[in-house]
Amino acid sequence: MNAPDHISSGIERAFAAERGEHVVLTITGQASVGASRTTLFADLESSVDELGPTPVVLQIDASATGRTSSMGTSMAAEVECLRLAAGVGVPAPFLLMSTLDERWVGGPFTVSSRVDGVTIPRHILRAVHEHPEIGDQLAQQCGQALARLHQITAAEVSPQIPRLDSPTAAAAYIVERTNSNNELLQASPAMALGLRWMRLNTPSPPPAPSLVHGDLRNGNIIVDPSIGHDGKAIGLAAILDWELAHIGDPMEDLAWLCTRFWRFGNNELTTGGFGTLESLRSGYEAEGGLWRDDAFRWWQVARALWWAQGLAGQARSFVDGTSASLVHAASGRRVAELEHDLLELTDEHL
Amino acid sequence: MRAMSASLHDRPNAVELLDAVADTLEQRVLPTAGSDTDTRHDVRVAISISRIVARQLADETFEADMTSQLQSLLSATREGPELTGPDLLSAVARRVDESDLDPAFERAARSVIKNLVSRKLNTARPGYASSPSASTRG
Numbered sequence: 001m002n003a004p005d006h007i008s009s010g011i012e013r014a015f016a017a018e019r020g021e022h023v024v025l026t027i028t029g030q031a032s033v034g035a036s037r038t039t040l041f042a043d044l045e046s047s048v049d050e051l052g053p054t055p056v057v058l059q060i061d062a063s064a065t066g067r068t069s070s071m072g073t074s075m076a077a078e079v080e081c082l083r084l085a086a087g088v089g090v091p092a093p094f095l096l097m098s099t100l101d102e103r104w105v106g107g108p109f110t111v112s113s114r115v116d117g118v119t120i121p122r123h124i125l126r127a128v129h130e131h132p133e134i135g136d137q138l139a140q141q142c143g144q145a146l147a148r149l150h151q152i153t154a155a156e157v158s159p160q161i162p163r164l165d166s167p168t169a170a171a172a173y174i175v176e177r178t179n180s181n182n183e184l185l186q187a188s189p190a191m192a193l194g195l196r197w198m199r200l201n202t203p204s205p206p207p208a209p210s211l212v213h214g215d216l217r218n219g220n221i222i223v224d225p226s227i228g229h230d231g232k233a234i235g236l237a238a239i240l241d242w243e244l245a246h247i248g249d250p251m252e253d254l255a256w257l258c259t260r261f262w263r264f265g266n267n268e269l270t271t272g273g274f275g276t277l278e279s280l281r282s283g284y285e286a287e288g289g290l291w292r293d294d295a296f297r298w299w300q301v302a303r304a305l306w307w308a309q310g311l312a313g314q315a316r317s318f319v320d321g322t323s324a325s326l327v328h329a330a331s332g333r334r335v336a337e338l339e340h341d342l343l344e345l346t347d348e349h350l
Numbered sequence: 351m352r353a354m355s356a357s358l359h360d361r362p363n364a365v366e367l368l369d370a371v372a373d374t375l376e377q378r379v380l381p382t383a384g385s386d387t388d389t390r391h392d393v394r395v396a397i398s399i400s401r402i403v404a405r406q407l408a409d410e411t412f413e414a415d416m417t418s419q420l421q422s423l424l425s426a427t428r429e430g431p432e433l434t435g436p437d438l439l440s441a442v443a444r445r446v447d448e449s450d451l452d453p454a455f456e457r458a459a460r461s462v463i464k465n466l467v468s469r470k471l472n473t474a475r476p477g478y479a480s481s482p483s484a485s486t487r488g
Contacts, residue, residue, distance in 0.1 A: 181443075186436045189420075189463045192443035196451075267481055326395045333402050336470040340479055343464055 007040070010104040011058065011097075011111065015046075018099060022047040027058075037061055037243075041114065044096070055114035056096060061107040075108040076100055077160045081245040082112075084157065084211065088148045091141075091238045115238040117224035121264050121273070124218060127225040128274045134225055134233045139275025141236035142216070142257060143283025150250035150289060152211040162246040165209040169249035170202045170295075173302050180309040185316040190339035194305045197346040203295035206249045214244030216253050217262040218272035251292055254284065255299030260341050261307060301345045308338035355410055365404045372400035405473045412469055419462045423455075 004027040015023045024045045031039040038060045043053035061075045079098045086092050093112035100108045118124050128135040154165065164172045177198065181191055220241040224234035256262075258270045258277060266273030271280040281291050315332030317323040354363045362370065375397045383390045406412070420438050424445065433441050445451075446459055471478050 187440040187443035189439060189442040189446055189459070190467050192446040193460060193463060196446060265481075326392055326399070330395050330399055330402075333399075333474040336467055336474050337478055339467045340471055343460070343467060347460075 004040075007058070007060065007105050008042075010106075011109065014099055014101070014104040014109075015097060018101075019097065025056075026053070028055075031057070042111075044111065057093065057112050057114050058109060059112075060105055060109040074160060075110065077158075077162075078242045078245065079110060080158060080161065081211065081213075081242045084152050085149055085213075085239070085242070088151055090145045090149050091236055092242075093238050093240070115222045115224075116226075117222040117234070117237040119219070119222050119240070121218045121262070124221070124223045125264060125266055125273055127223060131225055131233060134223075134235055135269065135274040136276060136279040137233060138223060138235045139271035139277075139279035140283035140286075142221070142271065142275075143254075143280040143285075143289065144287045145236060145239060146213070146216065146250070146253050146257075147284045147287030147289030149213060150210040150253070154209050154211075154247045157211060157247065161211070163209075164212075164246050164248040168202075168205045169209060169252070170198075170205070170298065170302070173248075174198055174202075177302065177305050177309065180306075180313075184309065184312055185319060186312075188308070188312070188335070188339060190342055191305055191308055194301055194308075194339075194342035194346060198298065198302055198305070201294075201298060201301075203249075203251070203298040204292055206251065206292070206295070207290065209247050210250050212246055212248040212250060213239065213242060213253050214246055214248075214256075215241055216257050217259070218257075218264065218274065219262060221272075249295060249299065250289070251295035252299045252303065254280065254291075255296050256303045258296075259300060259303055259307070261304075261337065297345065301342060304338050304341045304345060308335050308342065311335045311338065354408060365407050368400045368404035368407070372397045372404070375400065402474055405476070409469070409473055412473070416466050416469060419465060423459055423462050 008025045008027055011025050012023055015021045025042050026045075027040050027042045029041040031041055038058075040058040040060070042056050042058055044056045045053045059075070075098070079095060082092050082095055086094070093115055096111045096113065098108075098110040102108065118127055128138070154163065164176075166172055174195070177195055181188075181195055184191070216239060220239065221236060222238040222240065224237040226234055228234045257272055257280065260267060263269065263273030269275055270277040285291055311331040311334050314323070314325075314328040315335070318325065318329040318332070354365050357363060375393055380390065380393050380397070383393050417434055417438065420442055421433065424433070424438075424441055442459065442463070446456070446463075468479050
């Protein structure tokens with residue numbers, strides 16, 4: 001990562017060159033540093049308005065090309081998704097600036113508004129515990145937001161958005177999961193059973209593929225428990241992390257949000273550990289979303305397998321020396337949780 | 351103190367030592383780790399790993415039990431009982447993957463695989479399998 005001073009001055013020069021706007025940027029903290037992306041907190045003061053320093057979030061792509069992974073979108077694609085989503089009323093951070101020009105800070109970057117609220121899953125669950133009415137409201141808002149997002153069709157996005165829909169989203173996903181199973185450090189009979197079930201139980205296809213967030217879960221949302229103008233809690237303030245956005249089956253998003261892993265032990269509340277499934281579904285259908293039970297279950301299995309493979313992949317990176325992270329080492333022993341979920345989800349006798 | 355079969359090593363035994371490491375991290379290191387969330391998270395993960403390894407060492411019948419069950423599963427088919435460890439897992443996974451799987455074998459395989467996962471969870475995350483999960487399916 002570049003030194004903070006270099007980043008500040010680079011972004012200030014970018015604002016001047018690309019927008020003709022004189023800004024002063026002060027980095028105030030670091031949210032995360034990943035292999036592909038660095039996220040920083042900063043204050044931005046602009047000559048255009050007299051608002052004073054405004055809290056912003058900087059995301060700087062580490063790679064020269066902006067590609068993050070085979071399924072991850074480039075930062076340009078992510079920016080496109082954010083704009084499309086905001087255009088249909090999905091709560092998302094407001095983009096103040098984005099550029100693919102690498103000369104400013106060594107890689108593409110975005111500057112977006114910093115949304116007030118809670119992001120850490122356990123803090124969200126604590127807020128819901130203290131204000132139980134927020135939980136179902138939040139699940140409903142997630143349903144509404146997803147229904148709006150899923151109105152965006154493949155025809156409305158540029159070719160830079162990855163597609164998972166040929167010949168169908170499920171068929172394409174089975175190919176990906178099969179390849180990942182073949183690459184496991186150690187074979188998993190439970191994952192093999194999960195994959196077998198997926199092959200034998202392919203769901204009804206969606207009426208049309210749509211834009212899918214790909215990683216909407218407790219942990220990628222900002223929740224504001226404070227009371228808004230209408231006397232109700234604000235609740236869902238923003239959906240974050242659009243790196244896995246793609247064209248696919250809309251039920252994938254709903255299933256992933258309900259995966260047991262992301263309930264953080266609050267198991268009885270299916271939606272993210274904070275709300276009921278009924279609330280999520282009612283929000284989704286109220287905004288015109290089409291709920292398909294068979295696809296919901298299938299994608300729960302499919303994404304549980306995906307995450308089991310993901311955790312096994314993190315463990316592999318520790319074993320082969322690519323990563324020295326203790327968290328990645330520990331991920332190997334979390335695979336069994338997903339294997340358990342896979343067996344339970346695919347058990348016809350339950 | 352956990353039960354562990356007799357060893358020629360001096361006491362404390364491996365389980366007792368790992369528990370001591372976890373207790374020290376939990377009771378002495380974590381409270382003084384300050385407010386750095388990354389450090390605190392790493393310490394928590396280290397505690398968790400120590401506890402997992404201690405439980406793994408204490409579950410002395412796991413390898414033999416599960417090897418026997420998985421080998422029995424394959425012995426009814428065409429593969430011999432000589433496989434162990436990752437080779438055994440691979441053979442079972444390959445067999446499960448076959449398209450013309452006999453439904454009776456699939457039922458038997460599912461039962462053994464459930465045992466395997468349940469035993470792994472007893473080490474990795476005790477209580478996970480028995481916690482309320484009726485809503486897993488949604």
